[in-house]
Amino acid sequence: MILLLLLGAHLVSAGKHSLRYFYTGVSGVSDFPEFISAGLLDDHQFDYFDSNIMKVVPKTEWIRQNEGADYWDSQTQGLIGYHQVYKNNIQEAMKRFNQTSGVHTVQVMYGCEFDDQTGETNGFRQEGYDGEDFLYLDLKEMRWITPVQEGFPSVQKMNNDRALLEARKHYFSFECIEWLQKYLQYGKSSLKKTVSPQVSVLQKSSSSPVVCHATGFYPKEVTISWMKNGQDHDEDVEVGELLPNEDGTFQRSSGLRVTPEEWKKNEFICVVEHQGETKIANEIKTNTGDSLPIVIIVGVGVAAVLLLIGIGVAGYKVYQKKKGERDSDNIIIIIDYISCFI
Structure with a gap:
């Protein structure tokens, strides 16, 4: 399997490739979706969901042509569930920060990278609240880290669940990489294009x-x-x-x-x-x-x-300038990170 992945990557372009998902939960803003999701392959958005339209839609022809109705139905159902999760997360975060009203956001970025020249892989999950770092997963140390006191209850709970940590490590090290390679094959023609400025x-x-x-x-x-x-x-x-x-x-x-x-x-x-x-x-x-x-x-x-929705990952100072389980064996993706705040 790994050999096929390595060969497949060279059909696209040499270098590092990434698969990233961005989730944003929003409260206190009328006429704006409470939950938004976007998937990006090599910084090119390929799908989109929000809690107003209540369905996942393709944003590129290569994903539209290669996945059928079962895929989109599965993705939609999973993200409808996450909508409620993120509403709960914001409510929990507001309690921890002693907030009773106002506009608030929970943001999450997770995914993986693969370098087809070196074979190196990397996985990441980073979370923010109101534009500031809240949690991130250190896969090398196999632990969650928080820079703020309000994140301590989450870190303590999740670091004590070693089985879930191992499951997440497996996802980022293998399953996410497989999906990344699969999408690279889907989009190889588009990703090879060069357009002059x-x-x-x-x-x-x-x-x-x-x-x-x-x-x-x-x-x-x-x-x-x-x-x-x-x-x-x-x-x-x-x-x-x-x-x-x-x-x-x-x-x-x-x-x-x-x-x-x-x-x-x-x-x-x-x-x-x-x-x-x-x-x-x-x-x-x-x-x-x-x-x-x-x-x-x-x-x-x-x-x-x-x-x-989370684009702009440079260092992930949660989207400032400077930071499970699949739905099925045959569909996709999303690790069940249900509510790190709870």
């Missing part, structure tokens, strides 16, 4: 930063830098976060704080490097004081929603 230099007003905006590229790895009079320039530069577009591509911006006089007296060039291709731009396309083009606004809006 469109690059623009933009400015809202003369007092605003000059923004180099790269959008529509895939895969996500991109480098944006500035040059001044032919030399690398990194002063007063701020690189923005990587943001997803609705079509599965990505966008990123780099802002340069420069006065109009300095811009006119010097030659500034934005350099964007992606998959061995280099693009440059230095002509400001907008300087009207109006909003930036709609593609940026849409992207930021999507990012805000995806942030709420």
